[in-house]
Amino acid sequence: MPNSSAADGVRALAMKLRARDAIGADEEKVLLEAVDEVRDYGAGRVMIRHGTPIEVSTLLIDGMAVRFKDLANGERQIQEIHIAGDFVDLHGFLLKRLDHNIGAISNCRIGLVPHAKLKRITEEYPHLSRMLWFSTVLDAAIQRETILSIGRRSAVSRIAHLVCELGLRLQLIGVGDARRFPLPMKQSDLADATGLTSVHVNRMLKQLRDEAMMTFQKGEVVIHDWERLVRVAEFDPTYLHIEREPR
Amino acid sequence: MPNSSAADGVRALAMKLRARDAIGADEEKVLLEAVDEVRDYGAGRVMIRHGTPIEVSTLLIDGMAVRFKDLANGERQIQEIHIAGDFVDLHGFLLKRLDHNIGAISNCRIGLVPHAKLKRITEEYPHLSRMLWFSTVLDAAIQRETILSIGRRSAVSRIAHLVCELGLRLQLIGVGDARRFPLPMKQSDLADATGLTSVHVNRMLKQLRDEAMMTFQKGEVVIHDWERLVRVAEFDPTYLHIEREPR
């Protein structure tokens, strides 16, 4: 299990937000104080099940988690991939119950933030509230790009795009670099995230490897030709809104 | 062009929100006062182009609009369909520039709300702010369901699902009923919304017609067998969060 603390999770969140606007030390402190409890989940576990009323939101402190839904025939669709510093179900503060599941891809450590504390933040810290709001609309932007990927991009392109996005998001919280980063997903997870089958994901990964663009082995992505990967993915990071603006 | 007023748009928004929580007359008034200007756009026009910095948000007063992105090869993906009462780019308040385009499907009338006024709302009306926040996370929930549709549902199922969702959303704002509602989209629009081609959309519509589930002609949907349509779509409206809760 990870050995990070709530402070590490909040730090990752702050890094992510600071790429978009200034966050004061006081605001970071408010966030840290909002974390009530820390929990661990093993890889593969479902951390939150859809439909259950919730009164806390979940900050991912360490590990990789996903939001997903299942269909009756057992097919699964991953709707967003989350990394440390992501407030996985902050939207649950408004929704009161989730419409999807949240699963641990790798071993995960999470911090629980009671909605009562979030409510107090909305009443007392307007700017911080807006930044939390921002983080939910950023998630939505990422999900919209996923709609484009799955709806219109080819299989190779979808995988390339997913890799570009995750590489960039991980860099923002100080994990990995432009050429190499950890990705603890199975090929079947990638399939569920891209709307493909694991067999076809495997074929596309081979293609990307054969064409010397990138390698994905043993939970690590190595990018050999970022330029070409970006071109194949039609990756345009605008939707990640990496710009410091007063928000 | 439509002949509705800003008040009609705000009323639709209030109806939509009141299906999820109580909204006071005072709060509705604040919303109405936030609308600065009303504009019309003809069907097919692009109302907001991605990338341009924005300082107002757009309330759809009348008509049908979509968020969409294009790929280099000219393919288009519609990411969400909007109806009267939808705050089409409320998230632009936080994002400062949009990462997608907003287009008018039918003739549209919109109300412009300056971000300065939204900011004041976040500082003075916490509950209303949370409801606006809610409406952005509701959009995100709808977009997540779209990811599931496009990623894992069959072609017929995607179209059936889209129809079920729109029927329900329109009912909430008092348009149409459970058996019949207006849908001013072309088959090619449906294709762009479902990640299919217009030819295949046509075939699936024929199938739904032949099996006496629903008809879509001349901009109107008539549902003949709601039960069966829901089953084909695997439509579960939980994700629309139609429950009054203190938020």
Next chain:
DNA sequence: CGACTATTTGACGCCAGTCAACACCGGTGG
């Protein structure tokens, strides 16, 4: 070493895409 899970590869099938022709419909102008 053995059991299990994940990855890899090949052969084959099908759902949806492509291409193309034709029908329909409302609008416009002679």
Next chain:
DNA sequence: CCACCGGTGTTGACTGGCGTCAAATAGTCG
């Protein structure tokens, strides 16, 4: 009133990208 026209919808024949099925290989943990 009809000829024409552009946009949209409809249909058929054919193609192809990705899915399915299945078996072999590699990696992991006891």
